Each structure stands twice: as structure tokens, then as C-alpha cells.
Amino acid sequence: MFDTILLTAARICTFEQQWPLTNASGFFFARDQRLFLVTSRHVLLDKPSRHFPSRIEIELHIDPNNLAGSTRFSIPLYNGGKSLWRQGLDTAGDIDVAVIEIDRSALPAATLYRAFTPGHLPACGDAVEVGSSLLVVGFPLGFHDTLHHMPVVRQAVLSSSFGLRFKGEGYFLTDARTHRGTSGAAVVMRTYGQDPTRGDLPWLLLGIHSARLDVGGRDRKLDEALGLNCAWYADILMTLTAY
Template sequence: MAESLLLAVTRITTMKGDKILSEATGFYFTRDGVVFLITNKHVVRDEPTSHQPDRLLIDLHPDSQNLAKLTQFTLPLYQEGRPLWKEASDRTSEVDIVAIPLDVSRFPENCEYVCFEMEHISENLDHVEIGASLLIPGFPLGFHDELHHLPVARHAIVASSFGLRFKGMGYFLSDGRTHRGCSGAPVVTQMVSDPKHKLPWRLLGVHSSRFDVRRDIRADEALGLNSAWYSDIILKMTDPEKMEEKNKDTTSGGE
């Protein structure tokens, strides 16, 4: 049996028509009986690069006793021209995270997956110090266990003061090797209070993108720093009351 963290993460393939556009990472989060796929906003829509998929394919394990079996689940991104994802903004900008509701009743009956829950997200940002160890499980450059269809994990550390908004933005920095394909991966640290929990990881953030600076590529290595949006914004975008208010506004033509 694979570790629960690996079963909480899935490979995403972005599609437009019959064309494969890119690969990325997502993970499952559940709240009040609703399961969401969490990933980056730039995975589902990125205006600067004209990246506009119409649907996602996510990998599923249809047989809990045989992880070598794989099926792909089609996830439309629009309904009658309206985006199906939930997003949020903070006081400075839009946040590079989306939550997409999943109809898990359409999943295979014995599908094997694990969800992060509200208890994995702490709005109390104490006790995470600079240099704290992190894991970023995902699909760097699409690389993964192609037999069991599981992600791999990169090790990283907290590279900026956790709890402070780096440059005023809603993210902190991690120091670790990441690549294209890791977009949307959970950034986690191990829980110390209940190591026997089914999913014994604290969800600190969502990996978004790598940073670099102008440099002499012959003399200087890549910067190796990454942005991770604070995970507590997921609680805002999946709040049932806020989701209901937004639905009413959309129905009535409000903004």
C-alpha cells in the first residue's frame, strides 16, 4: 500500500479539444462532504501565455488492491461559458490557486484516493521556523512512477519568514529543486501532534512557480527558490456560504 500523501496527489493533463497542452499537479481537499481538486490558477487559465484549456484529465486508481491499474477522469472547466472553478483574492492580488468541485459519485467504485481536510490547514502560523523541512510531492517534468502512477517528492525548506507575506504577496518561499509539472503541488510538513493520523501531514501551502533573477548563466546557478501560496486561502474559496453568495450573484447578474 502506498503512503497516503502520494494518494492525495494526482497528475493533471490539460486539454483543449484533442490537443494536450501541458501537465501539472493537483491534490484532493474535502469540506462539508464536497471534494475539490486544488491546483494553480495558471494551470486552468493563464492569459500571459494564452494557455486556455477547456478540460482537465486527472489520473485515478480504480482498484485499491492494484495500483498498477489506471483510469483518467475528465473534468470540464466550463459550463455554458462560465468557469467551474472557485478562486479567491486577497488584499493585494488574485491568488494563484483554484478549487474545482468534483463529482466523486462518478469515480470508479473502489477508487483509491485520500483527501486533505480542514484540520490539515492551520490559520495559526506559529511554530514554523525558517529552515523547516518541507516535502513537495508532484510530477516534475511529468516524471513519476509509471507502473503505479504515483508522484515523487522533492525535499525543500522554508526560505522566508513563515507567516509574513513575501514582498506583500500571499505566499512564502521554499528552497528546493522544482520543475514544470509541479505547479499545484501541496507543500507539506509532517504533523507532530498525531503521527498516526491517516494523512499525517500539515498543509502549509500550494507550490506555484520558480523564481529566477538576471544572472550570468555561465557563472551562476539558477536561484532555486519557489513561491508557495499560503494554504489558508483554500478555506476562503471553499466556504459554503461564500460559494452560495457567489452563485446567487452570478444568477442575478451581479459581480
């Protein structure tokens, strides 16, 4: 027995051809018959840090009876010089979220995973209050269960009013201890009761973890880091997977 939420996450390794670059987090999102990998846009392209991977690899479970069985699955990021991912944009500018479609027929036949769906996005009847307990499901610094290839979760608290765009941007704040490698992780909240649209994943998908926040004038000797993070609202996925 294990928590199905752990099967939604994918450890991402970025490459320039065969040269390894960085580690990051991602998760699966399904809409209709299509499957997508979701992560932060800066995982796939980040001009300020001169991060230009040409492909990514994710680790897949390939034996439902043995979680130690896994394989690497390579996903190209470009075709003929054109990017294959879709990234978010709104009136305030770029949104640090990207999705790339996965060809289901290319996956190993026995691939074991779980995917969020539109039914996991918050609806009008879902109460998401400031101070609510959340989880961030990912791979901080690439750390994970190397035997069973499972992610870890970090506890978080909702630190800004959910539904309001913090400073006019399309994200909300969480209070959580995070590290490099967590970019692209799902930010979720446990739900109770039965909702057939959510299957065996009784979670709300609230957002996509992007980055830690800090105060520009903080005295690094006297003042601790804020410990706050931005998570982009997950409803952007309905736009990015619509075409």
C-alpha cells in the same frame, strides 16, 4: 504498504477539446461532504502564454488491492462559457491558486485517494519555523511511477518566515529543486503525535507550489539560479471552498 501522502496527489493533463496541452500537479481537498481538486490557477488559464484549456484529465486509482489499476477522469472547465473553477484574490491582487469541485457520485465506486481537510491546515499550536524540512508532492515534467501511478516528492526547506507575506504577497518561499509540471503541487510538513482530525495523513498542508523565482539582473553565465520557489498559503482554500 505505502505512504498515504502519495494518494493525495493527482497528475493533471490539460486539453483543448481532444488536443493535449500541458502536464501539471494537483491534490485533493475535502470540506464537509464536498471534494475539490486544487492546483495553480495558471494551469487552468494563463493569458500571457495563451494557455486556454477547455478540460483537464486526472488519473485515479480504482482498485485498492492493485495500485497498477487506474483510469482517466475528465473534468470540464467551462459550462455555457462560464468557468467552473474558483480562483483566489486578495488586496495584493490575484493569487495563483484555483479549485474545482469534483462530483463524488461521478467517481468510480472503488476510487482510492486521500484528501486534505481543514484539519490539515496549520493552527496556532503548530510550530512552522524557518529552515523546516518540507516536501513538495507532485509530477515534475510529468514524471511519475508509470506502473503504480504515484507521484514523487522533492525535499524542500522553508526559506522565509512562515506567516509573513513575502513582499506583501500571499506566499512564502521554499528552497527546492523544481521543474515545469510541479505547479499546483502540495507543500507539506510532517507532524508527529496523534491528531484525530488528520486521520492517517500526519501532515500539515502549508501551501500550493506555484513557480520558481529568479533575479532579473542575474548574469546567466556567471550566476546560478536562486533555486527558490513561491508557495501560496494554503489557508486560501478555506475561502475558495466556502460557497
